[in-house]
Amino acid sequence: MPSIWRGHSWSAHGDADANLVKCLMDRIRAGASLPSADLLAHNPSLEASAAQALDALAPRRVPCMFHADDPVFMASSKYGLQEIMHEVELWASECGAAFHTTPDKTVYMCAGADASQGRPIVFNGVQLSAVSVQRWLGILWPDDLDFTGVLRSRLQLCDESVAQLAGLAQMNVISWPMLCELFESQVDSLMDIGRWLFIMVAGAETLICDSYNRWARILLGAEWYRNAGTCSSEMGWSISGYHRVVLTVAVFRAKLCLTSCDDWHRSFHTLAAQLQCGWSAQSLSVLRAHGVMDWPTWAGAGSTLEEYRAYVVGVLREAFILHWRPCVEKHSMHPPYSAFEESPGVVLSFCKALQLDAVSEMSLRHWCRLRCGLPLLSHIGGRESGARYQNYIFCEQSTRKPVIHGVAICPHWTMQRQAFSAAVGMSPGDSHINFTQRWLSRIGDKATLAIVLKWAALIDQSAYNFWKSH
Numbered sequence: 001m002p003s004i005w006r007g008h009s010w011s012a013h014g015d016a017d018a019n020l021v022k023c024l025m026d027r028i029r030a031g032a033s034l035p036s037a038d039l040l041a042h043n044p045s046l047e048a049s050a051a052q053a054l055d056a057l058a059p060r061r062v063p064c065m066f067h068a069d070d071p072v073f074m075a076s077s078k079y080g081l082q083e084i085m086h087e088v089e090l091w092a093s094e095c096g097a098a099f100h101t102t103p104d105k106t107v108y109m110c111a112g113a114d115a116s117q118g119r120p121i122v123f124n125g126v127q128l129s130a131v132s133v134q135r136w137l138g139i140l141w142p143d144d145l146d147f148t149g150v151l152r153s154r155l156q157l158c159d160e161s162v163a164q165l166a167g168l169a170q171m172n173v174i175s176w177p178m179l180c181e182l183f184e185s186q187v188d189s190l191m192d193i194g195r196w197l198f199i200m201v202a203g204a205e206t207l208i209c210d211s212y213n214r215w216a217r218i219l220l221g222a223e224w225y226r227n228a229g230t231c232s233s234e235m236g237w238s239i240s241g242y243h244r245v246v247l248t249v250a251v252f253r254a255k256l257c258l259t260s261c262d263d264w265h266r267s268f269h270t271l272a273a274q275l276q277c278g279w280s281a282q283s284l285s286v287l288r289a290h291g292v293m294d295w296p297t298w299a300g301a302g303s304t305l306e307e308y309r310a311y312v313v314g315v316l317r318e319a320f321i322l323h324w325r326p327c328v329e330k331h332s333m334h335p336p337y338s339a340f341e342e343s344p345g346v347v348l349s350f351c352k353a354l355q356l357d358a359v360s361e362m363s364l365r366h367w368c369r370l371r372c373g374l375p376l377l378s379h380i381g382g383r384e385s386g387a388r389y390q391n392y393i394f395c396e397q398s399t400r401k402p403v404i405h406g407v408a409i410c411p412h413w414t415m416q417r418q419a420f421s422a423a424v425g426m427s428p429g430d431s432h433i434n435f436t437q438r439w440l441s442r443i444g445d446k447a448t449l450a451i452v453l454k455w456a457a458l459i460d461q462s463a464y465n466f467w468k469s470h
């Protein structure tokens, strides 16, 4: 691009003049003086001729992309695009190929400009309609390349999918580990389509992290104000929602580097990285901001993509813990989450390793809810209250710490407490808080956890029934 035209924003709608194109090509080649950007802005024909001259002189250009039966043609101006369409028509009649031109599928758009200005594009004798957004390869491509709308509508789609899963969770028809897996395969997979593009959206980090936190709360049956750190940890997540984007970007870049040197995706990625704007440059700065090394810097001889992926997850997890700890320390329940859990997202893999029986698995969500302090276990006069001392719902005794009262003190649960005491060789008499923390922590064997889970399900379900009848 000649420096005199560098700041110009191209309107793309004029008609090029063949003589002007040739003249401009000669001048660009010779390094001679060129018309100013101001002149281009006021003369659509001159502008289209300049764009056409640049296209003709470009050492590399992508005039079309074929993905299955979905071709996309590209040019620097509408005039250039119309020329390409003529070429395609000629080629089709020579080869006997036929294009099925339909108004909703065969469309054109102008990136960064008003497509409706100037002459319309005609193909196969049909006037194509101008659009400002078009679905291609599962992604809605807006003509201004601002993917904010795409991200927002995707999150909304996920919201609906999460609501369906939450229904299953409430009905208690699938286990918590299964539900968390369904989240990955049904909700997160929706985010995966074009996830690498979301770094282009201003404010994407907050938007995405807030959504993942909201989904964790909804699936666990927590109110909107509950601690995000504890709920996401019970989902088995050890990195944030936006970290998933960073991971995708890192792996995407690594895959590009691993293609052969003459692969055009790779060569365009390398060329685009030299520009100040665009995905290639922006993705690198996102990796740097998260302390993640780019593949070429990280990889040694024989390094694999899987190893790189594990490295990136490790870096992101460390960063996440730094943010997660202070968040969880704000958890104000008794006992607080930080008293019995030191890392995020480990409870599910712990339970999976124990290979719990079906009944225990179905009770897991109740225990996770108790770990987060979600069930409402005390009341004043049958109502929710903000009072410091309230009545434990199963015995009416006044308490400040209903979870501890239930696990370590309340005669209502004597039978369950005795079974648990015997299994862990610990008496609640030593310290109520230690006893309860032990009950909430993920240490012990399958049999001990089975006792805890059965009891947790009883507490959570009985509390649910209490509030249903009040």
Ligand SMILES: [Zn+2]
Binding pocket: 392, 394, 395, 396, 397, 405, 409, 410, 411, 412
């Ligand atoms: Zn009691």
